[in-house]
Amino acid sequence: xxxxxxxxxxxxxxxxxxxxxxxxxxxxxxxxxxxxxxxxxxxxxxxxxxxxxxxxxxxxxxxxxxxxxxxxxxxxxxxxxxxxxxxxxxxxxxxxxxxxxxxxxxxxxxxxxxxxxxxxxxxxxxxxxxxxxxxxxxxxxxxxxxxxxxxxxxxxxxxxxxxxxxxxxxxxxxxxxxxxxxxxxxxxxxxxxxxxxxxxxxxxxxxxxxxxxxxxxxxxxxxxxxxxxxxxxxxxxxxxxxxxxxxxxxxxxxxxxxxxxxxxxxxxxxxxxxxxxxxxxxxxxxxxxxxxxxxxxxxxxxxxxxxxxxxxxxxxxxxxxxxxxxxxxxxxxxxxxxxxxxxxxxxxxxxxxxxxxxxxxxxxxxxxxxxxxxxxxxxxxxxxxxxxxxxxxxxxxxxxxxxxxxxxxxxxxxxxxxxxxxxxxxxxxxxxxxxxxxxxxxxxxxxxxxxxxxxxxxxxxxxxxxxxxxxxxxxxxxxxxxxxxxxxxxxxxxxxxxxxxxxxxx
Numbered sequence: 001x002x003x004x005x006x007x008x009x010x011x012x013x014x015x016x017x018x019x020x021x022x023x024x025x026x027x028x029x030x031x032x033x034x035x036x037x038x039x040x041x042x043x044x045x046x047x048x049x050x051x052x053x054x055x056x057x058x059x060x061x062x063x064x065x066x067x068x069x070x071x072x073x074x075x076x077x078x079x080x081x082x083x084x085x086x087x088x089x090x091x092x093x094x095x096x097x098x099x100x101x102x103x104x105x106x107x108x109x110x111x112x113x114x115x116x117x118x119x120x121x122x123x124x125x126x127x128x129x130x131x132x133x134x135x136x137x138x139x140x141x142x143x144x145x146x147x148x149x150x151x152x153x154x155x156x157x158x159x160x161x162x163x164x165x166x167x168x169x170x171x172x173x174x175x176x177x178x179x180x181x182x183x184x185x186x187x188x189x190x191x192x193x194x195x196x197x198x199x200x201x202x203x204x205x206x207x208x209x210x211x212x213x214x215x216x217x218x219x220x221x222x223x224x225x226x227x228x229x230x231x232x233x234x235x236x237x238x239x240x241x242x243x244x245x246x247x248x249x250x251x252x253x254x255x256x257x258x259x260x261x262x263x264x265x266x267x268x269x270x271x272x273x274x275x276x277x278x279x280x281x282x283x284x285x286x287x288x289x290x291x292x293x294x295x296x297x298x299x300x301x302x303x304x305x306x307x308x309x310x311x312x313x314x315x316x317x318x319x320x321x322x323x324x325x326x327x328x329x330x331x332x333x334x335x336x337x338x339x340x341x342x343x344x345x346x347x348x349x350x351x352x353x354x355x356x357x358x359x360x361x362x363x364x365x366x367x368x369x370x371x372x373x374x375x376x377x378x379x380x381x382x383x384x385x386x387x388x389x390x391x392x393x394x395x396x397x398x399x400x401x402x403x404x405x406x407x408x409x410x411x412x413x414x415x416x417x418x419x420x421x422x423x424x425x426x427x428x429x430x431x432x433x434x435x436x437x438x439x440x441x442x443x444x445x446x447x448x449x450x451x452x453x454x455x456x457x458x459x460x461x462x463x464x465x466x467x468x469x470x471x472x473x474x475x476x477x478x479x480x481x482x483x484x485x486x487x488x489x490x491x492x493x494x495x496x497x498x499x500x501x502x503x504x505x506x
Contacts, residue, residue, distance in 0.1 A: 006154045009111045010177050012062040013358045016073040020053040025069045025427070028504035029494065030123040031118040033080040037101045041125070044093035057083040057124050058082045059119040061111040062177070062354075063461060064368040065434050065506070067361045072427045076119040076460075076506075079106065079126040086131045090273045093315060093484040095243065095489075096213030098125055104492050104501060107239035109150050112177035113186060114369065115459030117238050121493040122501040129181055132245060138164050143206060143251040149181025149244045155181065166251040169196030169286075172455075173352055181244045183416040186457035187236040189412070191351055194406050195286035195313070196252065196281075198455065200235045207246035208234050220248055228344060233480070238457055239491040240292035241484045260312035260344030261324050263331040264302060268292055269380040271307045272403065274334040276376045276382060278311075278327055279406050284325040289331070289347070292383075294400035295416070299350070300343050309336065312344050366395070366419040366433045370441055371454045378449035382413055389444035395419040395433045399441075405454065412454040415441060431506060458495045460504070466496025 015022045033041075039312040042048045043336065049055065059078045060066055066076045085091045098105045104124035111118045120126050129150040136146040143166065147156065154174035160166045170190040172178060182188070183199045184206070190196065205219030219231040234242055265271035272288050278288065289298065289310045296308035311327040313320040331338075360367045374382045383401055390399035398418040405412040419433045442465055446452065467474045474496070481488070481497050492499035 004276045005136050007133060007155050009109075011057060012060070013067045013070045013361060015056070015075065018053070019056040019263040021079070022056045022070070022073060022075040025066075025074045025431075026119070026121055026504050026506050028077065028079045028121050030077075031080075031104055031501055033103055034101070037097060037103060038081055040097045041081060041083055041094060044097055045083040046086045046091050048082075049082040049084065055079050055082060058108065058128055059118075059120050061108070061113045061116065062174075062357075063114055063116040063119065063459070064357060064361065065431065065461065066116060066119065067358065068366065068430050068434065070428060071361055074199070077123065079120040080123050082128055084128045088132065088209060091127065091129070091132070091243055091245055092209045092213040092215050094125070094127055095209055095211060098269045098489055099487060100210045100357050102487050102489065104489050105184070106491050107243045108179075109138050109179040109182050110152060110174070110177050112174040112182065113459055115461040117186065117457060117459030117491070117494055119460060121460065121504050122499070127243065129243075129245070130179070131501060132179060133179075135159055136246065138166070138251070140164060140166075142398065143253075145249045145251050145403045146246065147180055147249065148246050149179060149184070151180045152176065153178055153183070160251065161254055164251075165309055167254050168202065168249060169252050170199060170202060173354065173407050175352060175453055177354070180247060180249075184235050184244050184247060185238050187455060189405055189455035190447040191404070192286035192314070194288055196283045197316070201360070203231055203235060204248040204250065204251045206231050206234055206244055206248075208242040208244055210242045211487065211490050212238070216242075217430050236332045236457065239457065240495050240497055241490065243490070248457050254315035257317045257320055258312065258314035259320050259324055260310065260341050261327055262311075262326075262339040262341050262343040263309045263336040264306040264339050265309060265331075265334065265336045266305065266307070268307050268383060269333050271302050271309055271336070272376065272379050274309070274336070275403065275406050275411070278330045281326045283319065283323045283326055284406065285311045285327060286315075287312040288327070290403040292402060294398075295402050298400075300346060308343065310337070310347055311346070339477050360418065364420070366421075366430050366437065367417070367454075368434065368437065369399060369414060369416050370438065370445070371404070371412055371414040371456055372445045372450035372452065373410060373412050373449045373454045374448075379410065379413060382445050382448040385444045386413075386415055389440040390415070390417045390437060392434050393419065393433075393440050395421055396437060399428060413450070417441065460494055463494065463496040
């Protein structure tokens, strides 16, 4: 088990020159919070912060572009006020004040998102939900957890393991950096999603505060049929439709057995097809991951040209044995070479390490990741087209991918890319290179049949692609936003939705 940490956001990178002196790099209308509104917020909330350095730190997340700015003494944007409510009632009171005053509100907690979703583009208020944390109840008979939204993932898993002999089974790479509410807001995927599902598969119901301060509860019983699923309306809405304050989630007994296997393939498309056949058998290992030859060599020191398939399962020994036997059969039939299963242990040991991002950005590189979904039919073309498009951007020095999550109909391709400029380059040129890489890679993936995102969400960084990705359905998303948030105060400029406070550029 991970050692429980402090249960507080982890800064992604130090801001050169100090947080208090950081300047905003986003170009957008800034909304001030009048003194009388701040006074009402102090009456509504246990803690209201206006210290300049604290405002900057509370206004940023792990968006790699903003990390590039931080290395140059900048940040995305800065809130005027940070509210730290301790109860859902305080969240409701803060939103009621903001709604009357027409002040934008950006919900935040762990701030581990990588697309600027927690950046208060127009200033206003950041609602920091990390004080709204802890387990409310565990129903051991039904295996249902009731938990507050600001609860950090590693602390939750430690408590579930130690006190209840259970697990949520949700293990994102950011588990020590992220919270339950953030997972739900962005449709997070854990690394064992083949067995336990993504977060939207785990949720039974939510507690949500609407823009005007009304509190609602959705769902609660298994597979209820009461019209449209309102729980799923808020899952993935990234704080634009309401603020999630609590959730009921499915649990599982703590697994008592685990094992893994590793195989090397000479061709990526052959490996992808083997994964498809494994999933179709119906007993899928909790983790089934395929690294292209570039990532395999870089992270696992495999022979040149080897595409690495790692599988790991946990739970009942009979099920684990069957799942891995199916993997071994499919890999052998495809002509793969059995590799040291200790490679799975290397993955397990490194799977939550996020240090490389800061190290590369601090050295002046432009670095980011992009995950998409696709059908099995389309995945080889998505991979080839996207890698080619990234390499076609002047300044690109590396592009690779791995398949991280698999489903009966397809899976997730997770691309990593890096760029470098001649000399050091200034912030504007690094920003331009970052944008060019994203435009080339994302549009190539969409053209090849990919879905826009699998688990990182949209935030600010991906917003420019949403209208094209949704087509006419984008009008439906806009209509829902207007119905639930008429003044547009909730996380404006995110999720590709129009903002009443104007546009934003960078």
